[in-house]
Amino acid sequence: MDTYLLISIGSYFLVMLAIGLYAYRNTQDDVEGYLLGGRQLTPGVMALSAGASDMSGWILMGLPGAMYISGLSSAWIAVGLVVGAYLNYRMVAPRLRVYTELANDAVTIPDFLGSRFNNDGQALRTISALVIIVFFTLYTSAGLVAGGKLFESAFGQSYELGIMLTAGVVVAYTLFGGFLAVSLTDFVQGCIMFLALVIVPVVAFTLTEAPVENLKEIDPQLLQMTTGVSVIAIISSAAWGLGYFGQPHIIVRFMAIRSIRELPTARRIGMGWMIVSVFGALGVGLIGRAYSSEFDVTVSDPETIFIILSQIIFHPLIAGFLLAAILAAIMSTISSQLLVSASSLSEDLFHKAFARNASSSQVVLVGRLSVVAVCLVAGWLALDPSESILGLVGNAWAGFGAAFGPIILLALFWRNLSYWGAVVGMITGAVVVLIWIRLGLGGLIYEIVPGFIAALGMAILVSLLTPKPTPLKLALFDEMKRQID
Incomplete structure (x- = not known):
């Protein structure tokens, strides 16, 4: 590995570890402190943490790769994401x-859903937790695939070593450091990603x-x-x-901000960051296609076009910083997913189902041990480098969006959503997505569409046929609405 690249990447790793140490010293050893940072995030940290944990390695590898292959027809993903993120904030x-x-x-999404209804909600908590564990393990493996590809293509190291280093840090x-470490590192990583997604396409454009x-x-x-793109596509x-409403690692950030009054500031920061970053990623893919054609650059894997441009155009020290942006995107999302x-x-x-008397x-x-366990399973799944990063992310994104999205929206906006409506709706969304993937119907229409519609319909239908929440829970809903209004 080039010495300059080693300095840049090594410095990045050390900064992340230093932030983790700082967070460890400033995190109370209780559940709310470890899992939610004591609900004390500032608007800037919350917004960039949500953005960085959202935009995983796919924004620097998967999305530019799709743009490189298909051109502007891939921009519809960006349009959908920007609209979805804005509605999520509002x-x-x-x-x-x-x-x-x-x-x-x-302090968790399953805990909220379980407490929303007229009993202890353990069945809903358990189902929610299982959906999170299954799809986040898949999602985390996509990040580790990106890490392995980065070390293999950019640094000439083995794919397996890339997975181990990424996962280890x-x-x-x-x-x-828990939630505070994840949020603070996300903030720094979000800044690095933003700069990289502005610098690379702009410089490549001026040279082409x-x-x-x-x-x-x-x-x-x-x-x-x-042109050449169907309405279904x-x-x-x-x-x-649609997926934004059901992504636990993103919406949990909303729970951690200091005050609801600071959300408009966070929204402006978050949406500004996102719009620039997404369109920068699209620019990398499109300009990269023109640049590689003009200068006869071989691109064997379109998902590595950002890496190729960074290494060809820039001094190794700057290239190292730009490649650290990929690590930032990968690690910010993995850390959020591991924590959730x-x-x-x-x-x-563990606590709500098996050990109710367990201390904080x-x-x-158990949470810390779970971080290691989930990462080990995800690392094992990531050992197949042939998997598409965008494909893996797309499957997990659809799973969360269909299972959680309709239930979260109904829980927040419809007071008569019943406990069993939420349970059946969530199971329906997850199962439809898994069946759609298994049958290979993704080419017909993205699996989140049938999954979201089926979950929404079943949740409403079952709620109309089963008992409403108790008057106490309905009063809680009304109090939430009163505070919002």
């Missing part, structure tokens, strides 16, 4: 922040002569958003935005 964030505090001060700061003409010569459809791409998975295993399964320190210990 619709979900304020109600979830207030409601989770009213609902027994819930993430586990270290997540294990000890007549990039538009080059793209037209390669394939005129690269510059068309609709557009719906499938834009439907990625650990919270489900420790709080929702015992729950935190």
